[in-house]
Amino acid sequence: MASGSRKKLEGNGMWESSRMMLPEHKTALNVWDRERLKRTRIHLDEQEWEDISRAVSESMKRREAIKIKMYHEFEELEVNGIVDKVDQMKGRFMVDGEWFEIMDIEGAELEH
Structure with missing residues (x-):
């Protein structure tokens, strides 16, 4: 395997070397980000x-x-x-x- 291709695959190389993101991935990230910010309902006594x-x-x-x-x-x-x-x-x-x-x-x- 050539040194250049190994670098692409190290760590998060596939994502880092590619500037393209599928619309499904972008949608999933947006949903995750929104869910992460959700407040929980408090329960009153x-x-x-x-x-x-x-x-x-x-x-x-x-x-x-x-x-x-x-x-x-x-x-x-x-x-x-x-x-x-x-x-x-x-x-x-x-x-x-x-x-x-x-x-x-x-x-x-x-x-x-």
Whole structure:
């Protein structure tokens, strides 16, 4: 085997010597990279849910601003405003005219 061809095969030589990547490989790398950045959903205990429920209730009754930390797969989201409605049957709540899922709540505090 010639010295030049051996170098291509050493380590990651095949990839290093080739600037070409198949579309399937590029897609797989993009999927892997995106999955790697995914956030995991936190699980709240009963006391945390009671605190959240109290804060949401107070916001609605007293028309007080609230800051609600929400779950999202790839970013940290926060809903800020006043709770207008809570729909227990559909598992959602409304802040400033927009509906959000109750199950996505990770924390809540009134803004005093």
